[in-house]
Amino acid sequence: MPKFQLAPPQRILLGPGPSEVPRRVLNAGSLPAVGYLDPSFIELMKVVQEQLREMFLTENRYTLTITGAGTAAMECAIDNLCEPGDTVVCCVHGFFGDRMRQMYERAKVDLHLVTAPWGEPIDPENLKKTLDSLDKVDLVSVVHGETSTGVVQDVKTLAEVVKPSGALLLVDTVASMGGVEFRTDEWGVDVVYTGSQKCLSAPPGLSPITFSDRAVEKIKNRKTPPKSWYLDLMLNWKYWDDNPGYHHTGSIQTMYALHEALNLLQEEGLENRWARTKETAELLYQKLENLGFKMLVAPEHRLPTLTTAILPEGVDEAPMRKKLLTQYNIEVAGGLGDLAGKAWRVGLMGHSCRKESVHELHRVLSELLKGVTV
Ligand SMILES: Cc1ncc(COP(=O)(O)O)c(C=O)c1O
Structure with missing residues (x-):
């Protein structure tokens, strides 16, 4: 008898990711192991590559997955695109833009920041001023969906601002790809990455990039x-090209799961998924506002996959969140930075983005908040 009995609880995951993994995806992940260069696996990689092009809305040949979390794809993009002395403009409007900034500092580039207060998007005018002040710019980066605040960046407009500078545009879509409209080629974005565990609802561990x-x-x-x-x-x-060879051991079962998650996305349709996420987010805003929560972000800048809601007066944030998790099996996340102890971050990603989960959260919170709020 093993000392530890593996029995993960069945949670309703309404945090910033990972999201709940649908049964079909879990089943795919339990299929038999094969070698990392097995012909059946190489064939699957080609199929996944095509599915990823459909998801990113790109024709890019260099579309693949990095074996690692979203941060590995972020590091892959920055490490490959930057050489010491390159001029980089990094847009920072939250925690993940700042993570990119930290990576650029390690890369020893000539770094220029364009910032916005947490809860607001980057102002395209500010980016334009910075670009106009520089002789040449090699790279501009921005986070599409800032998970730390719940702000969605209008990347289409930023891309138009970047275009005349000739710089490459790098966009982080870890919290948004598959949940919020994003058109890589049409908008003219050069490098885009995401993670398997958020709006795609596959297990963590593979990070698509193009x-x-x-x-x-x-x-x-x-x-x-x-x-x-x-x-x-x-x-x-070399692992993804024609005649693939060994680079590292592919994440076999996670690739099976990602393939099935992408099948689900294709069956639903990208645009339908974007619409479902938006509609469910509208319901969430309404339900939370009914309970006295205040939305941090202005309606036109809200990221449908992640909502930052400021708690009603008189609620003890961390104990209430703990109760939600341990007594009702519902996960939400706490606020970051200045919002720690004051706000929750509620995710609606992929399979976790369901109206019945919003209704359940509302039902439980109505009960818990009775007599607590003033
Ligand atoms: C916008 C954004 N970028 C990057 C990351 C990093 O991804 P990971 O935690 O999978 O390394 C996250 C994770 O929450 C994220 O939300």
């Missing part, structure tokens, strides 16, 4: 190889 021809050209013309061997795009590409 590179435009322009971005690949820049990488091929590097004077020095990227710092990371594991995240080197050209080395990873």
